[in-house]
Amino acid sequence: MKINVKDFRVAEGKKVKLEKWPTLVKPVYQSKKEYKELLAKQVEELSEQQQLHYASDSYSVLLIFQAMDAAGKDGAIKHVMSGINPQGCQVFSFKHPSATELDHDFLWRTTQCLPERGRIGIFNRSYYEEVLIVRVHPEILQAQSIPESLLNKNTLWQDRYRSIVDMENHLHRNGTRIIKFFLHLSEEEQRKRFIERIDDPDKNWKFSLADIEERKFWKQYMQAYEECLGATGTSDAPWYVVPADDKENARLIISQIILDTFKSLKLSYPNPSAEHLRELRMIRKQLES
Numbered sequence: 413m414k415i416n417v418k419d420f421r422v423a424e425g426k427k428v429k430l431e432k433w434p435t436l437v438k439p440v441y442q443s444k445k446e447y448k449e450l451l452a453k454q455v456e457e458l459s460e461q462q463q464l465h466y467a468s469d470s471y472s473v474l475l476i477f478q479a480m481d482a483a484g485k486d487g488a489i490k491h492v493m494s495g496i497n498p499q500g501c502q503v504f505s506f507k508h509p510s511a512t513e514l515d516h517d518f519l520w521r522t523t524q525c526l527p528e529r530g531r532i533g534i535f536n537r538s539y540y541e542e543v544l545i546v547r548v549h550p551e552i553l554q555a556q557s558i559p560e561s562l563l564n565k566n567t568l569w570q571d572r573y574r575s576i577v578d579m580e581n582h583l584h585r586n587g588t589r590i591i592k593f594f595l596h597l598s599e600e601e602q603r604k605r606f607i608e609r610i611d612d613p614d615k616n617w618k619f620s621l622a623d624i625e626e627r628k629f630w631k632q633y634m635q636a637y638e639e640c641l642g643a644t645g646t647s648d649a650p651w652y653v654v655p656a657d658d659k660e661n662a663r664l665i666i667s668q669i670i671l672d673t674f675k676s677l678k679l680s681y682p683n684p685s686a687e688h689l690r691e692l693r694m695i696r697k698q699l700e701s
Contacts, residue, residue, distance in 0.1 A: 422645035479595035
């Protein structure tokens with residue numbers, strides 16, 4: 413079964429109702445064995461594209477992962493990017509901002525971590541937290557030392573959306589390709605995965621009372637995601653809503669989206685100049701003798 417990535421892409425300018433987006437779709441694999449074979453093939457292709465990307469040193473690629481707890485962000489990054497050369501890939505996970513970060517604008521700390529040309533940058537959570545968790549918990553704004561005159565509740569979130577879109581447009585114009593994933597998990601599947609984390613001693617470290625407290629805000633988070641996806645999904649920096657109740661299927665969808673993006677860049681290895689070719693021939697003669 414072929415993956416049509418357009419099925420998961422948020423159309424620019426369209427309102428998003430997440431209840432209409434599935435959290436589970438027909439899998440593209442028929443067995444665990446086939447899943448592993450498909451993923452291995454995609455990982456191999458990604459590795460080849462990454463080598464071209466690194467050698468051409470022209471574009472940079474930024475992958476952004478956002479989701480509710482237990483949606484599988486860490487696993488997707490681990491499995492999909494398993495064949496990538498670490499020299500060409502950088503992963504950043506953004507937790508609670510430091511005092512220094514809070515004294516800057518909300519895009520400052522992530523801007524410092526943007527990928528260089530020829531590199532792949534991965535944001536496990538990102539600047540989008542500033543219009544998601546901060547919107548659900550507006551008391552966080554008090555710690556950001558923003559002037560009271562700028563905290564207009566009627567315009568604050570639209571202003572932040574505009575800042576994000578402006579920045580992403582700027583990055584696109586300068587050669588950064590941005591792919592944004594929202595791993596769409598159902599509330600029931602999250603409940604099951606939380607129980608698994610409690611029952612598995614090796615996963616106990618992943619779970620705390622704070623996770624249960626955040627679960628109480630599920631509806632508010634869905635509303636925040638809906639507005640965010642609708643306001644910041646553009647043709648140059650698209651959002652993909654990936655059904656996440658099946659982790660393996662989600663990984664195959666994500667890797668296909670990344671592959672399609674790389675192939676659209678039509679990358680190739682740099683052509684050596686005539687002078688460099690002469691130099692190589694000279695070096696070869698030296699080595700032969």
